[in-house]
Amino acid sequence: MTALPHEADAATLPVRRPRLSFGWVRSLPKLPVAILVIVLLAGVLAPLIQPHDPIEGDLSLALKEPVFNGGDWDYPLGTDHQGRDVLSRLVAGARVSILIGFSVVIGAGTIGVVIALLAGYLGGWVDQVLSRLTDVLLSMPFLLVAIAVVGAVGAGVRNLMLILIFMGWAQYARVLRGEVLRIRNADFVRLARVNGAGPVRLMALHIFPNITNTLIVLATLQLGTTILIEATLSFLGLGVPPPEASWGGMLNEGRPYLTTQPWMALIPGITIMLTVLAVNLLGDWLRLRLDPRFRQL
Amino acid sequence: MVRYIGLRLGLAVVTVFGISIVVFSLARLSGDVTATLIPPETAGNPEQYERLKKDLGLDKSYPEQYVIWVGNMMQGDFGDSITFRESTLSLYFDKFPYTIRLAAAAFVLAVLIGIPIGVTTALRPNSLWDRVASVVALLGQASPSFFVAILLIFFLSVKLGWLPTSGPGGWKNYVMPAMSLSLFSIAALARLTRSAMLEVLDRDHIKLARLNGFSERSIIWRHALKNASIPILTLASLQFVFFISGSVVIETIFAWPGIGQLSIQAIRSRDYPMVQTIVLLTSSLVVLITLAVDLLYAWVDPRIRYGS
Numbered sequence: 001m002t003a004l005p006h007e008a009d010a011a012t013l014p015v016r017r018p019r020l021s022f023g024w025v026r027s028l029p030k031l032p033v034a035i036l037v038i039v040l041l042a043g044v045l046a047p048l049i050q051p052h053d054p055i056e057g058d059l060s061l062a063l064k065e066p067v068f069n070g071g072d073w074d075y076p077l078g079t080d081h082q083g084r085d086v087l088s089r090l091v092a093g094a095r096v097s098i099l100i101g102f103s104v105v106i107g108a109g110t111i112g113v114v115i116a117l118l119a120g121y122l123g124g125w126v127d128q129v130l131s132r133l134t135d136v137l138l139s140m141p142f143l144l145v146a147i148a149v150v151g152a153v154g155a156g157v158r159n160l161m162l163i164l165i166f167m168g169w170a171q172y173a174r175v176l177r178g179e180v181l182r183i184r185n186a187d188f189v190r191l192a193r194v195n196g197a198g199p200v201r202l203m204a205l206h207i208f209p210n211i212t213n214t215l216i217v218l219a220t221l222q223l224g225t226t227i228l229i230e231a232t233l234s235f236l237g238l239g240v241p242p243p244e245a246s247w248g249g250m251l252n253e254g255r256p257y258l259t260t261q262p263w264m265a266l267i268p269g270i271t272i273m274l275t276v277l278a279v280n281l282l283g284d285w286l287r288l289r290l291d292p293r294f295r296q297l
Numbered sequence: 298m299v300r301y302i303g304l305r306l307g308l309a310v311v312t313v314f315g316i317s318i319v320v321f322s323l324a325r326l327s328g329d330v331t332a333t334l335i336p337p338e339t340a341g342n343p344e345q346y347e348r349l350k351k352d353l354g355l356d357k358s359y360p361e362q363y364v365i366w367v368g369n370m371m372q373g374d375f376g377d378s379i380t381f382r383e384s385t386l387s388l389y390f391d392k393f394p395y396t397i398r399l400a401a402a403a404f405v406l407a408v409l410i411g412i413p414i415g416v417t418t419a420l421r422p423n424s425l426w427d428r429v430a431s432v433v434a435l436l437g438q439a440s441p442s443f444f445v446a447i448l449l450i451f452f453l454s455v456k457l458g459w460l461p462t463s464g465p466g467g468w469k470n471y472v473m474p475a476m477s478l479s480l481f482s483i484a485a486l487a488r489l490t491r492s493a494m495l496e497v498l499d500r501d502h503i504k505l506a507r508l509n510g511f512s513e514r515s516i517i518w519r520h521a522l523k524n525a526s527i528p529i530l531t532l533a534s535l536q537f538v539f540f541i542s543g544s545v546v547i548e549t550i551f552a553w554p555g556i557g558q559l560s561i562q563a564i565r566s567r568d569y570p571m572v573q574t575i576v577l578l579t580s581s582l583v584v585l586i587t588l589a590v591d592l593l594y595a596w597v598d599p600r601i602r603y604g605s
Contacts, residue, residue: 132311139312139584141542143546147564149323152324236545262451269448273441
């Protein structure tokens with residue numbers, strides 16, 4: 001029975017072909033993939049490849065210009081106000097962004113899927129309670145709540161992850177619940193039920209595989225926003241605590257030197273932008289591939 | 298319709314009730330609030346600790362504290378701010394106009410720039426203008442608002458000296474904060490409008506309008522855009538909510554005396570009654586906006602009323 005879902009799905013549900021928009025950009029999914037691979041490798045290999053210590057600096061070497069603006073190759077992207085190598089801090093910051101980004105996507109995604117399956121499949125009061133809870137979280141201004149909680153429990157990578165997971169699952173639950181409702185009554189699910197499959201088996205083996213496309217698209221969207229939110233919080237001094245390196249924190253440290261050393265702020269800013277751009281482009285591409293209904297989001 | 302309004306209103310009330318529970322719990326996440334509030338010089342004095350705890354009503358159990366808090370709010374008493382020693386409600390409404398004005402300015406920018414870009418690019422897909430606009434839109438959606446703000450300050454204030462960098466004042470003071478707040482939304486609206494317009498322009502009633510000899514302008518702005526407006530309106534209303542939340546960062550950068558700045562101050566000084574009021578009222582506002590948009594749709598499109 002498990003071999004059938006996709007055919008049954010295609011036969012019973014109308015699928016509209018997406019119109020290619022921004023097609024020429026999308027014909028280059030190599031670019032976003034290349035950027036993401038670089039960021040990912042940098043993050044994973046950070047302790048091995050960073051040329052200098054990202055936390056301990058040498059004050060006598062402070063505020064060196066990057067190599068394309070008159071600096072030297074010892075410090076290719078220059079040094080910051082404490083004489084720390086900007087490239088090393090960028091690489092260490094990639095590690096933080098990736099760590100938080102992926103753990104939040106996995107954590108929030110898992111919770112969201114479980115809630116969506118329970119609410120959509122069981123219905124009744126379970127659905128009522130879970131849907132209201134989802135409404136509550138979606139109505140709360142994400143950034144404000146994140147800041148309030150971090151302010152109360154203290155900044156730090158672990159706290160940041162937990163609060164972003166706590167706030168982040170609602171989006172998955174809202175969208176995926178609708179998917180589950182749609183699939184719950186499809187013929188292949190009824191057939192499986194008649195064949196004696198229990199609720200857990202139905203949810204895990206018959207319904208879940210049919211919501212994975214939407215799940216992947218949502219996860220990509222969330223990866224981008226999570227990286228942005230982490231950067232925002234660190235920029236405000238409420239995310240990754242200094243002296244640890246983070247892209248948002250580096251941008252904030254560069255602010256006072258905007259007039260004299262603009263690259264100190266520009267480099268982390270551009271890095272955040274390129275990374276989020278790559279994630280978004282990949283998301284657009286996946287959306288067209290996997291779920292035409294999403295192209296309007 | 299009355300039944301539908303009643304149902305929606307009931308759900309909104311339940312949601313606000315849920316928000317109040319979450320807000321109450323979040324404010325107590327740090328564990329012992331008293332310990333974080335007590336001045337360091339008296340920290341060793343258990344008597345003063347107990348007195349402060351009692352003054353703030355923190356010696357009671359959590360359910361009791363919650364009931365007292367909600368009961369007081371019903372009578373219009375949202376509690377006093379610990380740092381400002383003033384009603385949190387009046388502090389909130391003192392700052393609120395600044396945030397709303399900034400959000401409104403950003404909203405106007407997003408709609409006036411985003412929608413025309415979307416419409417004009419949809420008319421000539423893959424033209425040079427379409428390509429340029431799409432690249433700008435993609436970059437806009439990837440730029441964190443605080444980075445945009447810093448770039449604007451760098452170019453428009455530091456390099457060119459055209460605009461003031463901080464505080465409210467004349468229209469010039471609105472340009473950079475509103476611009477950095479809305480760039481993301483301009484991009485999002487432009488992309489959504491484009492795809493919605495492309496879909497509508499292909500439909501039969503547009504072809505019919507063309508055959509009937511309506512002017513091109515009337516076809517585009519009246520017949521097509523009107524039919525593409527539902528997803529655009531949804532996204533636009535969401536952006537307004539996004540602006541209120543995003544103001545936290547922008548207000549900090551531009552020294553804008555609104556809710557965003559107030560919340561950062563309150564959080565830094567662990568002023569939990571202030572934080573509670575801010576999060577509760579702002580979330581309730583979001584619920585209200587969502588409710589209004591839902592009702593508007595149901596009024597416009599009867600299928601929604603009877604469908605669910």
